[in-house]
Amino acid sequence: MFSISHKITSLTSATLLALSVAMPSMAQDAGLSTGTPIETNTVGRAYTLETHGDWEVRCINAPEGQVDPCSLYQLLKDEDGTEVAEVALFHVGSDEVEAAATFTTPLETLLTAQLALFVDGENGRRYPFQFCNRVGCYVRAGLTSDDVALLKKGAEGLVGIVPVGRTEEPVRLKLSLTGFTAGYAKVTELNEAAKNGEGPSAPDEIENTEEAPAE
Incomplete structure (x- = not known):
């Protein structure tokens, strides 16, 4: 008596044999489709x-006919080198706000403690969180021309957040300022050009940079 596995093997062999016999005649069938390419x-x-240094000029591929928005981007790491948060900064150029910076932190961030930003250990400011989604929690900080000047001439920035349940153990994240001046100049150029409908061209192939939700 055949076992179940023997029956499956026999049926599979019979199917493959039937297909191999039919292939020559099938190949002559003008009704066969070779398929069409699917664009990603x-x-x-x-x-x-x-x-530029530790900063990336990162852009988002926009729909056809629209300008790709660009910002100055950096992953923020803790003292152990673990990637914890990120910041994206772009030029605004209004009378009150020179630039806008969006910080994304893990969902387990204590929102009431806000986010602290220092340059060279001084000139500290706190910024409130606006909202959270499945990716993380967000701070949208408006930077004055004086704030941007500090970032340009500073040696190192520091971002401080507080984890939920660990209020006595704030997390300090290094904000490298290496390459900031050149990177911000490029982003300013791109953001100003975008107002006139001009922008960069995306590469022919773009890697999937979709990130998992922050932990």
Whole structure:
């Protein structure tokens, strides 16, 4: 008596044999389709346009006919080198706000403690969190021209957040300022050009940079 596995093997062999016999006649059938290429949709994906020191000029591939928005981007690491948060900064150029910086932190961040930003251990400011989603929690900070000047001439920045349940153990994240001046100049150029409908061209191939939700 055949076992179940023997029956499956026999049926599979019979099917393959039938297909191999039918192949020559099937290949002559004009009704066969060879398929059509499927284009990968890269709209909404990020790509790195340039790198300046520890900063990336990162842009988002926009739909056809729209300008790719660009910002100055950096991953923020803790004292152990673990990637914890990120910041994306772009030029605004209004009378009160020179630039805008969006900080993304883990969902387990204590929102009431806010986010602290220092340059060279001084000039500290706190910024409130606006909202959270499945990716993380967000701070949208408006930077004055004086704030941007400090970042340009500073040696190192520091971002402080507080984890939920660990209020006595704030997390300190290094904000490297290496390459900030050149990177901000490029982003300013791109952001100003975007107002006139001009922007960078995305590369032919864009890697999928979709990130998992922050932990």
